[in-house]
Amino acid sequence: MKIIFHQTHHTIADFDNIFKYLQEQIKKSEDALHVFPELFLTGYPLQDLCIQKPFFEKYEALLKKVEKLSSKISSDSTYLFGGLSYEYNKNKIPQSIKNVVFKLSNKGLEKVYTKQLLPNYDIFDEQKYFTPGNESCVLKINDKNIGVLICEDMWSSSFHKKDPVQLLAEHTNKQQLDFIVNMSASPYSLGKNTKRLQRAQEISSLFQCPFLYINKVGAEDEILFDGKSFICDGEKIHKQAKSFEQETLNFNLDDFQYSFKINETKNESNTWEDLFQSRIQKQKDKTHSLIPWSDDDCAEVIKALSLGFQDYAKKCGFSNFTIALSGGMDSALVLSIMRLALKEGQYLEAIYMPSIHSSPLSYDLSISLCENLGIPLKSLPIKFLHSTTKNLFGQSFSQPFDGLTDENIQSRLRGTLLYTRSNQINSMVVNTSNKSELAVGYSTQYGDSVGAISLLGDIFKSEVYRLAEYINQKHNGLIPKEIITRPPTAELRPDQRDTDSLPEYKVLDAILDGILSYRYTQKDLIKLGFEEAEVQKVFDLYKRTEYKRYQFCPILKISSKSFGFGYRVPISKSSTFYNK
């Protein structure tokens, strides 16, 4: 049986182009079973869009147009794609919305399956909008019996009372299926592919038939979809599509040699346990630190970030980019990743904004980096604006300032200049904060925390270094070595070092990962060997900086727990419970 996987890449609600894609595939008239991702017709995640009348009215119009394509389809082709199915009340207000699979053939458009498990943890809000289905689906196409699932349906966990895989097994008596297809819009996180493959192997073994997994590609604000659609049969992964790229996978199921390894052990997956995962591990020297990233991990993350900012820019209509370069590690990494992913016709520039505390080294390193990358570096000194502001306060309030006030003003003046430049050339400002900074609030609100989107907001500082080293290894020392080796500093006061007020990053990041896994109390971390004073300091910083994270820009999500839409913590609360 010939099957074509459409690992597509569309913008949410881009109905015209979504229709055009489908229409073109049908025009090609390749006789096959064509399979598309979950919610192909609308995009995902839609959130409130799906309850806005302008949205669902236009969507219903699309559905009608799609239905008419039926007459153009040969009797040997079938199209399976995801979409929404609405029921309305008498006032044309949605009463129920279902996440379904449509089957389009020369017999018409037919709704064949409704997603049973609606994920509602972390970034997922599906139970807010959708009504679950309650029936297994076995399609008969060209004499083949095909089990159909949508994304979360393949996972079993204590989040959900039922298990659609088990239900499908009961429904089919395990023997009768020729293959199972899971149509997904499954968000990326590091390690997710391995998890998907394992679960697919389990299900394939359980049913003794191939398991086909199709996933979409693209970035929707902070959420990345990696594609990596695949066909597995028992233990064997026969074919896998690229990550983060649109691709059409064309194959004949009969060509594959089936190789089973029966293994009926079914593990719980997507549980709280899973979501609470921590990446702290005991090292050989008996200290605990983050599991380091492999080269493959680094390559994958860089690909994810590249798609992330490019998609956001395209969907928001930007082709110019302005980055504030400090001579430090974070901005150098952001600039390098962006430069490597830059497309024809796009313009990328760096702005260096020295204050009286900026060292000449920072400027030299910025120049070297921009030379290596071949991008323009502009200098906008803030010294005079800084002293003018100080004078203004001295005059107006007879109350000059220093300390933190004086540090923050420098950062905010930079934010102001950066956005003035952004206005001037209609460029997108990409934020340069990392996850460690965000977690302890080591940044100035409306200062260095500004930006349209954050590339490193889900990447700890020690991982920032790891990525820089990986890039240098792959690209011949693109990033000047001294940027990586110099001690990190915000340069907001004389001789400032990050370590003046923070533990060294290796320790900080491990403690933070512990906190953000939600699995550790102060006592637990101290028991692992972290110093009590350091643990307490990190918890204290974390708990009183929620307000900074609240107003932060979207963060490209690459881990299972990112500060972004899925991280929901009240700002105002008594936070004494975090104490030892």
Next chain:
Amino acid sequence: MKIIFHQTHHTIADFDNIFKYLQEQIKKSEDALHVFPELFLTGYPLQDLCIQKPFFEKYEALLKKVEKLSSKISSDSTYLFGGLSYEYNKNKIPQSIKNVVFKLSNKGLEKVYTKQLLPNYDIFDEQKYFTPGNESCVLKINDKNIGVLICEDMWSSSFHKKDPVQLLAEHTNKQQLDFIVNMSASPYSLGKNTKRLQRAQEISSLFQCPFLYINKVGAEDEILFDGKSFICDGEKIHKQAKSFEQETLNFNLDDFQYSFKINETKNESNTWEDLFQSRIQKQKDKTHSLIPWSDDDCAEVIKALSLGFQDYAKKCGFSNFTIALSGGMDSALVLSIMRLALKEGQYLEAIYMPSIHSSPLSYDLSISLCENLGIPLKSLPIKFLHSTTKNLFGQSFSQPFDGLTDENIQSRLRGTLLYTRSNQINSMVVNTSNKSELAVGYSTQYGDSVGAISLLGDIFKSEVYRLAEYINQKHNGLIPKEIITRPPTAELRPDQRDTDSLPEYKVLDAILDGILSYRYTQKDLIKLGFEEAEVQKVFDLYKRTEYKRYQFCPILKISSKSFGFGYRVPISKSSTFYNK
């Protein structure tokens, strides 16, 4: 039967004070049935806190302490309060969390009921965290049969498959209950009280017994709880607690004359229909505009906002406040509301930051307002900083700027100075944007849109005027009349008027309410009589300014659809579906 309602006001997770309150009540040993709000023991909404180990470990410790209070309770007293009930897996990770009612008496602490309906629309995420119950509860206390419900349980709607009120009726055969008590943490919105009372009257009539409603008080970031606990019996509301204030309501149920009006009509409530409500109404002149606020509405909203910023300040540890005053309506209203709600020991100041485009009138009006309010006004001219920045760009880029870039720089310099002042005196900056501005993006990101919390972000501009007039009527023209009557302007270029780029506010606000109700397309609004060009303009502005709302501060929520946590719309999307 003597009953005491504890309409309490605590901070989320403030376990020590929550325990102290309970302990003190028990010490007073007033023999009665003591009733507390939903999740009294933890606070609400908790979001991710309830899955963080430091939280649930300390909460379990609290539960143990509460249990021990049992020995101090007389045989004639019973305490009913809300709390959480956890089940853990072998790794001590929550497997299931239930929102329950505890009964504390001299017999011990007992979990008596689990909330059946978990709201999951708009700001509510309960299905993300909690497992629903599936049993009705009738408690026998002092020979009385008491039906128990938690908050959402009293509402029936198409959101939920079941109806706990109906189930309770079946369970009790409608006749046997002496009264029903609903323990709530029900967020405020304008008009919510009326809705609650109506539903209570329905249920009371259905069961032919009194219906007791207890609600908490307080502001949790953007979400306000108004209290207004009450006792109703059929049609009659016997007693109602204050709004937005902690109160103990002490009453004997036998004292009330029961007055029924049997009415078994049960309306659906809390439906999409309900949430999609629009406040546009046809006026006598046949145009459509917002239903105007009554004096009572104004009083209620001002009380809500006052509690909102005061609670946020208290919980975040601020007693100083800095407001940027422009001489316009919004900042004048914010300042006035805050002044009227100011407490002893708090410090409130206004900062006026004129640019070259600021008119002398703006300064004069700012002076008059601050004199009326008796608060200090500081002036910090941005003219020199503005010209310095322009020169800097001219020098560094040989590319001077004007137009929007030149407008935004003024606003951002003000944001920078405002936060410098905030740093200097450790004051909280309260945002002064209104809902109309937010909806069309008529503000500068990191400029006038800065702030720790927004007072007017859920209030349309025409309602801002309404509140100002109400305050002037109640407080003898506190706000200089010309602030209200002068044409609104951002004063960022010569002779600028809001109406240069926006429809007049009465029209704008009606169109916006239409858009935000999610019920109207462009065509629908044009059909109501709005001008096509204006409708299109407003939709265009709305759809391309999502990114500004994303990074905005928490907004005190006073309507059923606020731009805040419950408003979930992707930034990057194809927005052509909004077009006509």
